[in-house]
Every structure is written in structure tokens, then in C-alpha cells.
Amino acid sequence: xxxxxxxxxxxxxxxxxxxxxxxxxxxxxxxxxxxxxxxxxxxxxxxxxxxxxxxxxxxxxxxxxxxxxxxxxxxxxxxxxxxxxxxxxxxxxxxxxxxxxxxxxxxxxxxxxxxxxxxxxxxxxxxxxxxxxxxxxxxxxxxxxxxxxxxxxxxxxxxxxxxxxxxxxxxxxxxxxxxxxxxxxxxxxxxxxxxxxxxxxxxxxxxxxxxxxxxxxxxxxxxxxxxxxxxxxxxxxxxxxxxxxxxxxxxxxxxxxxxxxxxxxxxxxxxxxxxxxxxxxxxxxxxxxxxxxxxxxxxxxxxxxxxxxxxxxxxxxxxxxxxxxxxxxxxxxxxxxxxxxxxxxxxxxxxxxxxxxxxxxxxxxxxxxxxxxxxxxxxxxxxxxxxxxxxx
Ligand SMILES: Cc1ncc(COP(=O)(O)O)c(C=O)c1O
Numbered sequence: 256x257x258x259x260x261x262x263x264x265x266x267x268x269x270x271x272x273x274x275x276x277x278x279x280x281x282x283x284x285x286x287x288x289x290x291x292x293x294x295x296x297x298x299x300x301x302x303x304x305x306x307x308x309x310x311x312x313x314x315x316x317x318x319x320x321x322x323x324x325x326x327x328x329x330x331x332x333x334x335x336x337x338x339x340x341x342x343x344x345x346x347x348x349x350x351x352x353x354x355x356x357x358x359x360x361x362x363x364x365x366x367x368x369x370x371x372x373x374x375x376x377x378x379x380x381x382x383x384x385x386x387x388x389x390x391x392x393x394x395x396x397x398x399x400x401x402x403x404x405x406x407x408x409x410x411x412x413x414x415x416x417x418x419x420x421x422x423x424x425x426x427x428x429x430x431x432x433x434x435x436x437x438x439x440x441x442x443x444x445x446x447x448x449x450x451x452x453x454x455x456x457x458x459x460x461x462x463x464x465x466x467x468x469x470x471x472x473x474x475x476x477x478x479x480x481x482x483x484x485x486x487x488x489x490x491x492x493x494x495x496x497x498x499x500x501x502x503x504x505x506x507x508x509x510x511x512x513x514x515x516x517x518x519x520x521x522x523x524x525x526x527x528x529x530x531x532x533x534x535x536x537x538x539x540x541x542x543x544x545x546x547x548x549x550x551x552x553x554x555x556x557x558x559x560x561x562x563x564x565x566x567x568x569x570x571x572x573x574x575x576x577x578x579x580x581x582x583x584x585x586x587x588x589x590x591x592x593x594x595x596x597x598x599x600x601x602x603x604x605x606x607x608x609x610x611x612x613x614x615x616x617x618x619x620x621x622x623x624x625x626x627x628x629x630x631x632x633x634x635x636x637x638x639x640x641x642x643x644x645x646x647x
Pocket of ligand 1: 367
């Protein structure tokens with residue numbers, strides 16, 4: 256019987272040995288073998304089948320991390336998924352696996368600001384040059400490809416500014432030039448878009464966000480195709496970037512309700528977007544208005560939208576934006592997103608980074624909202640009272 260993914264998530268990872276509906280948390284540094292021959296046999300199996308969950312030491316994982324990797328591999332429809340202690344660990348692992356001194360990489364201008372720091376500043380010290388391209392003008396991508404270009408790193412939509420790119424075009428450019436492609440797909444997760452199936456070589460999701468869904472754990476996932484698998488496997492071994500079993504368990508638990516939660520985040524966000532889109536002083540950064548390029552690019556590639564959106568607010572005085580943000584009662588002020596709760600964050604330079612293509616006028620301010628699982632009518636009422644503090 257073929258099962259839909261929604262059903263698979265509810266029925267996977269049962270522990271028939273212990274008669275438990277959930278898998279055990281296996282914590283181990285040392286893994287015990289019955290004999291000298293047994294350890295060698297296991298190592299031979301691991302060599303023959305490197306994705307098969309054969310371990311000789313805890314740094315390679317335990318059955319608990321393997322279960323999570325298997326679930327994610329199915330969700331991603333990828334060759335394999337590596338799991339890391341944070342989402343940013345997966346960003347690092349993806350880039351570290353494939354770029355070497357002398358290489359150049361092309362990175363979407365609105366990437367997550369730590370990804371910008373890593374590529375723009377840190378990699379420079381290793382003689383790796385980064386060029387940022389305009390997400391809305393892929394000519395800036397194409398014209399900057401040189402003989403040294405190795406990787407295109409996309410984040411979609413843009414971090415905090417929410418530009419949607421023409422992903423198909425990026426892949427066709429990459430294919431023509433034989434470049435490796437990676438995408439940060441944290442906003443959508445493979446529930447709404449499957450990058451590896453679509454043709455990307457690597458896909459990153461911060462499991463800290465929607466996968467875990469409860470704001471109590473950090474983790475990352477890096478899905479890969481067969482082509483880049485050996486490089487990432489080698490880099491994983493050398494960096495020791497591996498998720499611990501307790502965190503793997505929590506993320507597996509979160510995944511059981513990924514579809515239910517994301518469906519609700521989407522519905523709630525749509526209602527909030529409908530409310531906010533009526534305000535003439537606010538530009539909604541979310542795929543809601545049908546006539547925009549961003550909407551068309553989202554519609555072309557995604558089957559849904561998550562709960563994270565931006566507001567570009569036109570206001571002469573930052574104090575009034577501050578008042579709006581501070582007077583929200585149901586939106587907590589803080590980093591991260593993807594949990595059950597609503598959050599708000601004013602986007603300053605620290606969040607956006609030193610972007611080349613972010614055109615923000617002096618009287619325009621970016622505010623990010625994460626729409627949680629609360630009753631959307633309560634969220635709208637809260638926004639309504641807080642918006643009264645905005646002075647245009
Ligand atoms: C788009 C995106 N990618 C990656 C990360 C990094 O994930 P983590 O916080 O789990 O390291 C974040 C964190 O906010 C993010 O927003």
C-alpha cells in the first residue's frame with residue numbers, strides 16, 4: 256500500500272523491539288562489538304553502504320540520528336540527508352564540502368547574514384572570492400561566472416526581504432557552466448518545495464525552525480544528491496559536524512506534526528496578509544498579491560507558503576516603528592522562527608548585513624513577523640491595536 260507523506264510521518268520510527276510508538280534515544284560514544292571480527296564486518300558494511308546506518312563510533316551517530324536522517328531523506332526525496340548541530344552548521348558543511356582556495360562562489364545578495372559573513376569575509380581569508388548577485392536580476396549572476404566559479408548558493412526567499420527568485424533559470428545557468436548548486440530552503444521546507452528533486456545538488460534546512468516546531472532545540476539538515484554525496488561525507492567526517500541523539504529525537508518528534516503545523520501556519524499567515532495588505536503604508540513581503548514578480552516566482556515553484564513574512568513600513572520616525580513593535584502583546588520579540596508562537600523582529604543592519612541590492616529608503620523600515628499557531632483573529636486584533644502607534 257502506498258502511503259502519503261502525511262501518513263508516513265505518523266507511522267514511521269515505531270520501536271517494535273521495545274513495543275514503543277516512539278524510537279529510543281540511543282546515546283553513545285563507544286559502540287560495543289561482540290568480537291574483533293564484528294567491528295571489521297560493520298566497517299566493511301559501512302564502506303559498501305555509506306548511507307546504511309552502520310556505525311563504529313558515536314561521532315558517526317546512533318540509531319536515533321539514523322532514523323531522523325531516513326525520515327528526512329524521504330521527505331526531501333534526496334540521495335541522503337546529513338544532520339548537523341545547528342542550521343548554520345549545515346550551511347557551513349555545504350560550502351566547506353565543495354569550495355577550495357582559488358575558487359569563486361556566487362551567492363544571492365539577501366542571504367541569511369551569518370552566511371554572508373562566512374562567504375564574504377571568512378572565506379576571503381582562504382582565497383575564496385564571493386560575488387553577490389541580485390535576486391531579481393539574474394544577469395548579475397550570469398555575467399559574474401568565471402572559469403574559477405565553483406558554486407551558486409541560493410537562499411529562497413531572500414532572508415528578511417523575501418525576494419523570490421527564478422529557480423529554474425538559476426539551475427539552467429548552473430547546468431550550462433557545470434556549477435554546483437546549493438539552496439537554503441528553511442522558509443518553505445521540502446513540504447512546500449523539494450530542491451533536490453527539482454535539480455539542486457544540496458539543500459539546507461534549519462531544523463531549529465519548522466522541523467522541530469517547538470522552539471526548544473537546534474539542528475540542521477543538509478540534503479544531497481548522489482553527485483555531491485562523497486564530498487559532503489568526507490567533509491562531515493573531517494569537521495565532526497553531527498547532531499546529537501537527544502536533539503535528533505526532539506526533531507523526529509516535531510516532524511510528526513510538520514504537515515499539520517505548516518498547513519495552519521499557512522492559513523493563519525494568509526489571514527494576516529489579507530489584513531495587512533489593506534494598509535497603504537505597509538508593503539507586504541509575502542507571496543500574497545497576485546500581480547507581483549515575487550508572487551509569480553513563488554507560484555511557479557512552491558506548493559505553499561509558511562508563516563514568515565516581512566513588512567516594509569513607511570514611517571518618518573523610527574520611534575513610531577518602535578512603539579508599534581513594542582506594543583504587540585502576542586508577538587514575542589526575539590530571534591528565530593518556525594515554532595508554535597508568533598514573533599516579531601525589527602530588521603536592522605545586523606539582520607540584513609551589508610547588502611548591495613537592498614533598496615531601502617531612509618523612511619522605510621523592515622519588520623519581520625512570524626505567524627504562529629494562535630487564533631488568527633487574536634493576532635489580527637493585536638496587530639490592529641499596535642498599528643495605531645505608527646505615525647507615517
Ligand atoms: C534562513 C536561515 N537559514 C539558516 C539559519 C541558521 O539556522 P540555526 O539558527 O539553526 O543555526 C537561519 C536562522 O535563523 C535562517 O533563518
